[in-house]
Amino acid sequence: MKTDLYRASTRGHFDHGWLDTYHTFSFANYYNPDRIHFGALRVINDDVVAGGEGFGTHPHDNMEIVSIPLYGELEHEDSMGHTEVIHPGEVQVMSAGSGITHSEYNSSKDKPLNFFQIWVFPKIQNVKPRYDQRSFDFDDKGRxxxxxxxxxxxxxxxxxxxxxxxxxxxxxxxxxxxxxxxxxxxxxxxxxxxxxxxxxxxxxxxxxxxxxxxxxxxxxxxxxxxxxxxxxxxxxx
Missing domain, CATH: 2.60.120.10 (Jelly Rolls)
Known part of the structure; x- marks a missing residue:
């Protein structure tokens, strides 16, 4: 067995005021040549977004994107016509494929939002973009x-x-x-x-x-x- 430890305190960290973000792997202004990816796992961002703030419309392609709200509500809108709010206990996936644009905002004006955004390299390139979300019972302990x-x-x-x-x-x-x-x-x-x-x-x-x-x-x-x-x-x- 081989293990590689990533302590929370060693992650890339930037506080932009409206966004307090931690990067497990190299992302944006954080670059660590020893932390580019773990196999097909490319990004784990731990984002806290202030009330009423968020990421304006931006593009993605050829990436599997999984978003997991931890507290607060994540408001999503994309070029496929989806306008959704994702709550804690729900998970969102997007296959960016041949290309999409989307925005992500904190749907609350005064309460913070914390969510993981995780990127995985796909095994198939340029698929038709797709979106889905569903709820899970994470309070079901022991499994x-x-x-x-x-x-x-x-x-x-x-x-x-x-x-x-x-x-x-x-x-x-x-x-x-x-x-x-x-x-x-x-x-x-x-x-x-x-x-x-x-x-x-x-x-x-x-x-x-x-x-x-x-x-x-x-x-x-x-x-x-x-x-x-x-x-x-x-x-x-």
Whole structure:
């Protein structure tokens, strides 16, 4: 097993006033040659957006984009005709494919919004752009809840890559074993809240751990109501 530790305090950080953002991987003005991507996982941005503020209309192409609100409400509008609000407990996916434009705003005028925006390289280029969102019960403790996969028939959102996203909410000393879905994939673990021991490594709020060259990963909560995101992703792109 190989592990790479990404402490929360070592992420790229910029406070623009309206946007307080942390970058696990190189993004925008943050560049670290040792943190470009983890396999097909390209971006994990942890954004806090002030009330009434947001990202104006901008383009994307050939990227699978997953947005996960943690608190607050994310207002989305795109060139495919979607105008949506995504709440905590909901997840949004976009296949940018041959090209889209979209905007993202905090729908509240006075309360902050915090969300993860995650980018994954697709395995198919220039697909027709698509959008979807759905809700999940992340308060259902003690198990992995699969939220994204490559399989359209699964009871989750799907994307054009052999990647699986799962979230678990665990109480202290609860341990789960995660089985990697595809040979050659690795897992990136991102602590949303609380404390964990993952693959023998102590992790705290917003710490990340890249895990590869294994078939299983043990995850144990070290605090109550601890929540973690696992991204099971191809290591070769």
């Amino acid at each position: 992995f809840i699969q939220i994204v996969s490559p399989n359209r028939e699964d009871d989750n959102l799907w994307v054009y890559q052999d990647v699986w996203f799962s979230i678990a909410t665990l109480d202290k000393d609860t341990e789960l074993e995660y089985q990697i879905k595809k040979k050659g994939n690795g897992v990136f673990a991102m602590v949303i809240e609380g404390d964990f021991i993952v693959a023998g490594t102590e992790l705290h709020r917003r710490d990340g751990l890249g895990i590869s060259e294994t078939e299983t990963v043990k995850v144990r909560a070290a605090s109550d109501n601890a929540r973690i995101l696992l991204i099971d992703v191809p290591m070769k792109i």
